[in-house]
Amino acid sequence: MEEKKEYYRDGAEERGKAAPLWTLPFLSFVLLNLFIFMGFDILLPTLSLYLENQGHSEAEIGRIFSAFTVAAIITRTLAGRLACHFAAMRLVRVGLLGCAVAGLWYFWAHSVPGGMAVRFLHGASFGLASTLITSLASQIIPPARMGEGMGYLGLGTTLALALGPFFGIWLVDEWGYLFLFVTTGGFYVGAVALVSLLPKLTLASAAPGAPRPKPVLLSRKILAPSLLIFLSGVVMSSVVIFLALFCKEKNLPYVGHFFVFSTIGLFVARFTAGRIHDRLGHQFVIVPAGALMLACMFLLHQADSRDMIIAISIVYGLATGAIFPSLQALTISMVTTAGRTEAMASFFNAFDLGFGFGALALGYLANWSGSYGTVFLGGAAGAALLLLFYIGRYIIWKPKAKAGA
Numbered sequence: 001m002e003e004k005k006e007y008y009r010d011g012a013e014e015r016g017k018a019a020p021l022w023t024l025p026f027l028s029f030v031l032l033n034l035f036i037f038m039g040f041d042i043l044l045p046t047l048s049l050y051l052e053n054q055g056h057s058e059a060e061i062g063r064i065f066s067a068f069t070v071a072a073i074i075t076r077t078l079a080g081r082l083a084c085h086f087a088a089m090r091l092v093r094v095g096l097l098g099c100a101v102a103g104l105w106y107f108w109a110h111s112v113p114g115g116m117a118v119r120f121l122h123g124a125s126f127g128l129a130s131t132l133i134t135s136l137a138s139q140i141i142p143p144a145r146m147g148e149g150m151g152y153l154g155l156g157t158t159l160a161l162a163l164g165p166f167f168g169i170w171l172v173d174e175w176g177y178l179f180l181f182v183t184t185g186g187f188y189v190g191a192v193a194l195v196s197l198l199p200k201l202t203l204a205s206a207a208p209g210a211p212r213p214k215p216v217l218l219s220r221k222i223l224a225p226s227l228l229i230f231l232s233g234v235v236m237s238s239v240v241i242f243l244a245l246f247c248k249e250k251n252l253p254y255v256g257h258f259f260v261f262s263t264i265g266l267f268v269a270r271f272t273a274g275r276i277h278d279r280l281g282h283q284f285v286i287v288p289a290g291a292l293m294l295a296c297m298f299l300l301h302q303a304d305s306r307d308m309i310i311a312i313s314i315v316y317g318l319a320t321g322a323i324f325p326s327l328q329a330l331t332i333s334m335v336t337t338a339g340r341t342e343a344m345a346s347f348f349n350a351f352d353l354g355f356g357f358g359a360l361a362l363g364y365l366a367n368w369s370g371s372y373g374t375v376f377l378g379g380a381a382g383a384a385l386l387l388l389f390y391i392g393r394y395i396i397w398k399p400k401a402k403a404g405a
Contacts, residue, residue, distance in 0.1 A: 019142035019144065019145065020142075021141065021142060021145050021148065021149055021152070023140065024197065025140050025197075025198055025199060025201075026137070026140055026141070026149070026152075026153075028194055028195075028197040028198050029133065029136070029137040029140075029153060029198075030152060030153055030155055030156050031156060031194055032133055032156070032191055032194045032195065033133065033153060033154070033155075033156030033157050033160075034155075034156030034157075034159055034160055035156070035187050035188070035190050035191035035194060036096065036099070036126070036129060036130060036133070036187070036188065036191050037156060037157045037160035037161070037164070038160040038163070038164050038167075038187045039099055039103060039184050039185075039187035039188050039191075040126060040160070040164070041160045041161055041163075041164025041165060041168070042164045042165065042167050042168030042171070042180065042183065042184060042187075043106075043168060043180075043184060044164065044165050044168070046168040046169060046171075046172050046177075046180060047065075047106065048061055048065070049172070050106070050177050051064060051115060054110050056112065056115070060112050060115075063112065063116060064112065064115040064116050064119050065119065067115075067116040067117075067119040067120040067123060068119045068120070068122055068123035068126075069123060069352050069356060070120070070123065071119075071120040071121070071122075071123030071124035071127065072123040072124065072126055072127030072348075072352065073127065073217070073349050073352060073353075074124065074127070075095075075123075075124045075125075075127040075128040075131075076127045076128070076131045076344075076345035076348055076349055077216065077217055077345055077349065078128075079091070079127070079128055079131040079132055079135075079341055079345055080203070080341035080342045080345065082128070083132065083203045083341060087202070088132050088135075088136060088201065088202060088203045089136075089195065089198065089200065089201060091128060091129075091132055092128075092129050092132050092133060092136075092195055093192055093195055094125075094128070095125045095126070095127075095128035095129030095130075095132070096125070096129050096188050096189075096191045096192045096195070097125075097188070097192060098121055098122075098124065098125025098128075098129075099122060099125045099126055099129065099185075099188040099191075100185040100186075100188035100189050100192070101121065101125075101185070102118050102119075102121045102122035102125060102185075103122075103181055103182075103183075103184030103185035103186075103187075103188060104181055104182065104184075104185045105118040105121070105181075106118055106181045106184070107177060107178050107181045127348075129191075130348070131341065131344050131345050131348060132203070132341065134153070134328075134344045134348075135203060135340045135341040135344050136198075136201050136203065137149075137153055138150070138332055138340050138344075139201065139203075139337060139340070140201070141153075144278060145274075145278055146278065146329045146332055146333065147273070147274040147275070147276075147277030147278040147282070147285075147325065147326060147329040148274035148275050148277070148278050149274065149329075150274060150325040150326075150328045150329045150332075151269070151270045151271070151273055151274030151277075151325040151326075152270065152271075152274065153325070154270055154321075154324065154325050155267075155270050158263065158266045158267060158270060158321065159263075161259075161263070161266075165259070166260075168180060171183055203338075203340075203341055216342065216346065217346070217349055218346045218349060218350060219335075219339075219342050219343060219345075219346040221334060221335055221339065221342075221343065222331050222334050222335065222343050222346055222347065224389075224393050224394075225327050225330050225331045225334070225347065226331075226346055226347065226349075226350035227350070227389060228286075228327055228386055228389065228390060229324075229327050229331075229347055229350045229351045229354065230350045230351070230353060230354035230357075231354060231382045231383070231385055231386040231389070232293075232320070232323060232324065232327070232351065232354065232382075232386065233350070233351040233352065233353065233354025233355035233356075233357075233358060234354045234355070234357060234358035234361075234362075234378075234379065234382035235293055235297065235358070235379045235382045235383050235386070236320060236355060236358070237354070237355045237356075237357075237358030237359045237362065237379075238297065238358060238362050238375045238376055238378060238379030238382075239258075239300070239316065239379070240355075241358075241359050241362075241363075242362060242363075242366065242372050242375045242376075243258060243300070245366075245372045246300070246372040246373060246375070246376070247309075249371070249372050249373070250303070250304065250373075252303070252304070252305075252306070252309060257306065257309060257310055257313070258309055258310070258312075258313040258316075259313070260313075261310050261313040261314050261317070262313040262314065262316050262317030262320075263317060264314050264317060265313070265314045265315060265316065265317025265318030265319070265320075265321060266317040266318070266320065266321035267317075267321070268317075268318055268321070269289075269317070269318050269319075269320075269321030269322040270321050270325070272322075273285045273289070273321065273322035273325065273326060274325055274326070274329070277325075277326045277329055278329075282326050282327075282329070282330050282394070283390075283394060283395060285322050285323070285326040286322075286323055286326055286327070286330075286390055286394075287387065287390065287391065287395075288322075289318075289319045289320075289322040289323040289326070290319075290323065290383060290386050290387040290390060291387065292315055292316075292318060292319035293316070293319040293320070293323070293383040293386070294380055294383035294384055294387065295315070296312050296315055296316045296319060297376045297377070297379040297380035297383055298376070298377075298380050299312050300312055300376040300379075301373050301374075301376040301377055301380070327347075328344075328347060331343050331344070331346075331347050332344075358378075358379075358382065361378065362375040362378045362379070363375075365378050
């Protein structure tokens, strides 16, 4: 018997009132997102430095990092099937504990095989936990407030992206790598404790009689939003991977400023774009956000001053902070409640594939052109394709609405 509690079905919507969103379980999910992504983001600028200090080459570091993505894609693909045989909440705990073990293990992973093994464990555990957390959280968000709920759910992710890298560098500078990795494990242990605040939730796909999710890399049911998030990944890879190299090439030491100020735009988007999505429709979020992403790519190509970098960063944060949760809500609206785990796995897989493809293709573009500035023209091409495909698919040819609940 399904134990899932659907908190939005309290009669509020029938009485014409807005169903409650900020319940204790939802707040717990937001904090859970913060903890799990803090454990990920504090390693972004520090793990590569640690591996370099161990004598690894750039190619070896690349192989070690790639193990995370491969493992995450595998476990996301299998998450729905696993939840049919094991309790989803138990799988979340297992995933978080696996992340905690990996966080501590990093300190002793000195060889390439050891580094790939711990990175694989981290990726597999992270992919499993993050996919199930998003799917479970979507089941307690009122359907009429899905865009708003997904935007708020991402607040933890946004805060982690803003604070994590700087916190990681500070930990290394002040206390060393051992304390960094202990702290990484500590975030995941804290996340396990947060899970205890949640009620007993069961994935709708695991309910008796529900169709069992298939282990697919990308679900055919959400190919359109998957392509859109794939293209978003391409655009974002141009900034995350190549901005530092571009600034070095242009003698612009403002990379840190960019990511700090982009958080301003991210927070504004998280608090406003979801409501616009729910009240007016996703086209009123995705089209403006896509246009802003396109403009940012062209402006970054021309950037030559600190003030210009900061101005672009705020707009870039606004665009990416709006488009990601809106595409998540669009994806969820296209499937039944039982299909959300498979949909979210495909959604995150598409983003990772786009990010990886962007890193590879834009790297070749920079090598061919001899300038890192051209990667932003490649990012602009990705943003233009995103806009053209979205307008063609959802505005010129409007698909029939499908109930997701």
